[in-house]
Amino acid sequence: MNDVARRIAEAVVSRFPRDRWRNGYIRSKIRSDPAYQAVFEAVATSDLPLWDAGCGMGLLAFYLRECGWLGGIVGTDLSEEKIMLARWVAERFYYGIDFGVRDVREPPEGFIGNVSLLDVVYYLQPREQANFFNLVDKVVPPGGVCVLRTALRDCTWRYAATVLEEWFIRGIGWIRGGAINFPRADEVIHGFPDSRWKVAFYPLWGRTPFNSYLFVCSKRTKAGYREPP
Secondary structure (H helix, E strand, O other), X not given: OXXXXXXXXXXXXXXXXXXXXXXXXXXHHHHHOOHHHHHXXXXXXXXXXXXXXXXXXXXXXXXXXXXXXXXXXXXEEOOHHHHHHHHHHHHHHOOOEEEEEOOOOOOOOOOOOEEEEEOXXXXXXXXXXXXXXXXXXXXXXXXXXXEEEEEOOOOOHHHHHHHHHHHHHHHOOOOOOXXXXXXXXXHHHXXXXXXXXXXXXXXXXXXXXXXXXXXXXXXOOOOOOOOOO
8 A cells, every 4th residue: 555645545534524434435545546646647747727527525636735736626516515525624624625516517617727537427428528528628728638537338347347336336325326428448539639639548447346547638739739620
C-alpha cells in the first residue's frame, strides 16, 4: 500500500463526520483507487480550474488539496445528499472548492478549464455521450485537459464483473437507476478529434476486477489546434 495514499486517506477521513460504513468506504477508496493520483498528475502544473463532473462526496477535490494542488475546483453531482456532505467538509477544512447539484450534461455557469469525469460517462445514452464530448471541447481551452475514466464494452471477464457490480450498487441505492451504456474505446476516442486533441488511454483498474480505462485527453495548443469544420 502506498504510504502517500494511506496518509491522504486518513487525512480526508478525519474531515468527515463519524460514520463507520461511510468512512471505511472513503478510506478504502482513496487507498486503492489509482484514478485520483492520475488526475493529480494530469493537472499538477495547470493554472486552470477543474470541473469534477459527477463528484460524489468530493473525494477527488479533497485528495487534490491534500496533495497540495491549489487550483479552483467546481464539483457537481445529481445527489443532493452527497453534495451537502461535500459542502460541509469543504466549508470547514478546504478552500477554493465549490459544490453544486447539477447534471453532468450542464457545465457550471461560465466555466472554462480542465474537466474530470470518473466512472460517470456510461450513465449517459450514446447520443448524450457524444454531446458531452462536444461540451468538453467547448469548456476546455487549448492547453487544458480532460481526464476521463470509464469501463469499456468488450468480451473480457472484467467487463462481465463490471456489469454485475453496477447492478449491485444500484440495488443497494448507492447510485440512481437508469441506463448503463459502456462505450467502446474507439467511441471515446472519436469524441476527441485528433485535430484538436491528443489522447492517451490505458488500463486503470488498480486492485479491482473491473474493466476500467483512463483517457487523458490534452487539448492542443493554438500552434497545433485546428478549428472544427
